[in-house]
Amino acid sequence: MERLTRVRIADIAHKAGVSAGTVDRVIHNRGEVSPRTRQKVEAIIREMHYEPDLLASTLASKKTYRFASLLPKSDHESLFWLQPAQGIEKAFKRIKHYGVAYQPYYFDYHNNNSFFDACNKLLEVPPDGLIMAPLFADLAAHFTDRAVELGTAVVFINTHINHSSQRAYVGQDAFRSGKVAAQLLDLCTCCEGELGIINIINQKGSSGHLMSREEGFLDFFAQKKSSHKKISTINVQARPAVSIHKELSENLLGMDGEIKFKGLFVTNSRVYQVADFLENTNKGPLRVVGYDLLDRSLAHLQKGNIDFLISQNPVAQGYHSFMALFDILVRKKTIEKRQYLPIDIVTRENIDYYLKHQNND
Amino acid sequence: MERLTRVRIADIAHKAGVSAGTVDRVIHNRGEVSPRTRQKVEAIIREMHYEPDLLASTLASKKTYRFASLLPKSDHESLFWLQPAQGIEKAFKRIKHYGVAYQPYYFDYHNNNSFFDACNKLLEVPPDGLIMAPLFADLAAHFTDRAVELGTAVVFINTHINHSSQRAYVGQDAFRSGKVAAQLLDLCTCCEGELGIINIINQKGSSGHLMSREEGFLDFFAQKKSSHKKISTINVQARPAVSIHKELSENLLGMDGEIKFKGLFVTNSRVYQVADFLENTNKGPLRVVGYDLLDRSLAHLQKGNIDFLISQNPVAQGYHSFMALFDILVRKKTIEKRQYLPIDIVTRENIDYYLKHQNND
DNA sequence: TTTTTATCCGTGTGCGCACACGAAATTAGA
């Protein structure tokens, strides 16, 4: 069957009584057009609802868009950051025909110097678009400004910081995710009882994330008028498993050696460490909610030591970040500044589909 | 920055000592090539890892791919089918530059004759690809076969039927979604108590869907060794609200006029009708799980008459169905025959993001 | 007016590919 006929530059040129070259100059603001003809052409473009053919356009153009990412290296300790990278890769494959090149940069998320170095290296040849995980808020803000001055479009991923020069944030609403966790624990602990919030804090990294989650959690119960639930917060320093166990047993166990909580909310992906601890402990009906689909947590989900994991949709974060840059730079669309992804509730029974779905598309 | 250089047909032609036209004939199996040169060219194509430039290819080709969909008309009673249509529209916008045309067809899902008629009309000019909601299993199977004979690639959406000539099924694993519902009710009803499964059945339509969900629900408790939960099934004919209320009160209320269940699982989107009924009833701590994000159900989710809604991801279903056809026909990729989408658990607290996410992309 | 300069605009080429047409090479027929 024949192709549907679109409006072409030639059509506009003809109708306006000018040449294609002139129309082209109008479209691209390349100047060298008299105000009179410019207006005439612009009017006809609107009138005929002209939209450029992105295919022909990229084919004819030799331009290459340079995209870059700046993410934490994912080490043995946390494979989380592998997933946004996968999503980015997926998006990259989809649109690389459109003349986009991609270069990833990594830093050590325990070490702000490595973030600093990576930024500097990256900005030696400023890319057109940059996906940044702004873990060290001050540094990130500084470099974002510098990048923007150099003409780079910056998108934040996963972690939100208050800043204005970035073009978008793609990630989860941390506060809201805390409310979700609260609701789950509320629904699942029918009798009265104490709930615990466990923050496992990494001294170097930013913990604003965790705070928002905790606040959301508390807010849920504050909103709810009739709540008999007592809630206490436990802060623990992140370190190897063994030493955490000691701290946990001090905080979680009652005099009788039994867990004194009905529900626990672990505010990050370290929830598997809590589950490790719980496994060998005398616990009653205890519900545990945590974050992220790390292998070690999944094993506990399977065994029932963890009931719910809140997924941050890391793959989708990567995918959408990349697409956001594509929309801005190539498709010249305006995009939403805050792109919140769904707060997926994952249990043993629906886990398969979240895992599988990370590879598709 | 300059474009990255890909391998072009001209490169292959040069290396093989033939002309571009010959290479073209090899690539498209258009014959008129001697076996000797054919093999030589094929070898070089592999050797150089040639991949056609989809952009240039569609630009040069005048071919139009005709896609069609056959979905239920969404009436005032159920807006569900609006959403797959939205997803399809979204995908269509994304890829229409590649020379795809799209024509939707609709039928009345109370009426198998209208399905029959729509199929016949559709097949007068068989499309290249078809997305079908196979609600009437026998008819659907028959027409799928006919369409496939006429060279149409068929993809099933939302409802799965046992058949082989379709190219893929995009939708939810109904059985598994029942297990998810079961787990939710199990976690949320700590004390012993009775659970109810409510099937609100539409006489004409296929109910295989609902059965799988019920089976999954039951299977969960069968798998679980130590379950004190009693489970009973209640079948109700779908009809206007008032007459349903009568049936429900007969089945759900005990002698004392109180709900005798701790949890209810409504196996389809009619859950709002149950919630309507519950609203004016003396209920204890009752958990309700149902399907789909219809407005009327959402209102109840908000008010707490429904606790969980399982989303079928209808928008994504539409989107992925269309993309499946695109992959098959345009990109010539092989795709997975069963494309299960995540079983999203939706509560009052995370609903926003599922609703919003339906419009983006 | 003529020349110079600046402003405005049309034409041509190529991006990588699909496809038509006709030329060359090969084979069959006489």
Next chain:
DNA sequence: TCTAATTTCGTGTGCGCACACGGATAAAAA
């Protein structure tokens, strides 16, 4: 051996657009 019928192949054109180049026209200077 020469011609006719195939088979095999090369060349040319255009898809819609970006961009370079140079020509035309108008404005400024002589």
